[in-house]
Amino acid sequence: MTGQATGQVEQERRRGAFSSRRVFILAAIGSAVGLGNIWRFPYVAYENGGGAFVLPYLVALLTAGIPFLLLDYAIGHRHRGSAPLSFARLRRGAEGLGWWQVGICFVIAIYYAAVIAWALRYTFFSLDEAWGADPEGFFFGEFLQAGDVRVTADVVPGVLLPLAVVWLAVLVIMALGVQKGIGATSLVFIPVLVLAFAALVVQALLLDGAAEGLDALFTPDWSALGEASVWAAAFGQIFFSLSIGFGIMITYASYVGRREDMIGSGLVVGFSNSGFELLAGIGVFAALGFMAQANGVGVGEVASDGIGLAFIAFPTIISEAPAGALIGVLFFGSLVIAGITSLVSVIEVVISAVRDKLDTGRLAATFAVGIPAALLSLVLFSTTSGIYVLDVVDHFVNQYGILVVALVSMLIVAWALRALGGLGAHLNVHGRPRVGAGWRVLVSLVAPVGLALVLFFSLRDDLDEPYEGYPGWLLLVFGWLLVVVLPLLGFLLARLPWRAGTHLDGPPPGSDPTAPLHANPATRGEGGPR
């Protein structure tokens, strides 16, 4: 073997890898299935045509979600690196896109952990219904101690402690590595999540009023299909829930054996994610139907999403339902598990990038990334102003961070680099069913148009009126400024030199999926620099 090929093989071994396709698929499902599946999808479907939403949702899944997922897989699997390294190998000038994605993941990690910490605390609150008769007052008052909208340094110990626990758990998982940490966690957590949520759904379906809840969710409003905003909602839901376009799937795919079927794996991951969303919709609306009936109101009056659904509506349901404590533990426990497996994937994007760039060990990179992230998370989100900052950062990073970087990277890969042909051919070597011209059209035209539509509606809403009525300074600092700084920082980081010997310019030696196992890639004359 030449020195370059030997070095590449050694580098891949040092990076770590998933031990099998099954572990990779579970890890990818763990990343995709997150809080949004449980608390976002049901309400989005209800608000956008109910049963009729199935149609735009499936169209978005098949024409944009899965094709884009396969694009991410192809980039990472072919170039065998973190997001920055994979983009640098695709074309040196594109490395900044990878760092932009890394920056977004870092920001997401620091606030996402806070929501998991809330859910962790509420898992225990469920046992004795600590919120009493006023779940809303308890959540904002006693639990978060949220006051006026301003940034404070007043720490809330009830949030600080579980947040520290979440970070400790995540750092241990990350320090254990790709297989023993991420892979093993997914192997255990995903089956537990599915079982716990299935038990929750069964329990919810047994409640009085469950049928009314499902009726509200699935009754189709066909007129909604004529509204562009409904189609934008479908594309947005698919896009945000699949963990695509911000480095996660590129990173995970780089840890997969070179002869795996990435197309078949992508289909399983995509449909698993949607399958869980559907399960969540049934469980959540069955429970909301019970709540509506218990209070003598329509389902529409109790339906909500996000924080309102999880920390206000569900505690009310838990207080009123038979075996409420069980429902609470299953619901909040599911949020914690789904959140942890997603958070792990988000922070891995950053750790993987740091390791590739600086050639550091797993432990050093975990601490170098995890400790600053944990400290920032604790400082910003365990205070009395944490919820406001979190809400603003979450909205802007999702709408103008993830969405824009995904759109830009897709357009650059498809139109500027014209890399879809090579990436599709790579997928087809071991992938079934094969991708062809149809996939290239979907990735270069349909998916970008879908994302642009989502972006347009979001931008229109935010320019019409301030997001959630927050003061301008808060939106400027933690919203607009943040999303402008991230790409600038990304392209600045891309100017830092790679460690000596890093293979750039094209897929690395040994990444060719057609090569026989244990072959010497260097002597085949394949996979070298372009």
Place this chain on the structure above:
Amino acid sequence: MSTAAIVMMVVAMLVIWGGLALAVASLVRHGAVEDRTENQPRDL
């Protein structure tokens, strides 16, 4: 539940969970050459 709601719920289940079952079956049938030698995780 209304008939329309039941129909749409069944359609959603069939398409999404059926799609998942087909995808899993296809992946299992197609299989892949295990590449474990290159995949030994070391995470140094």
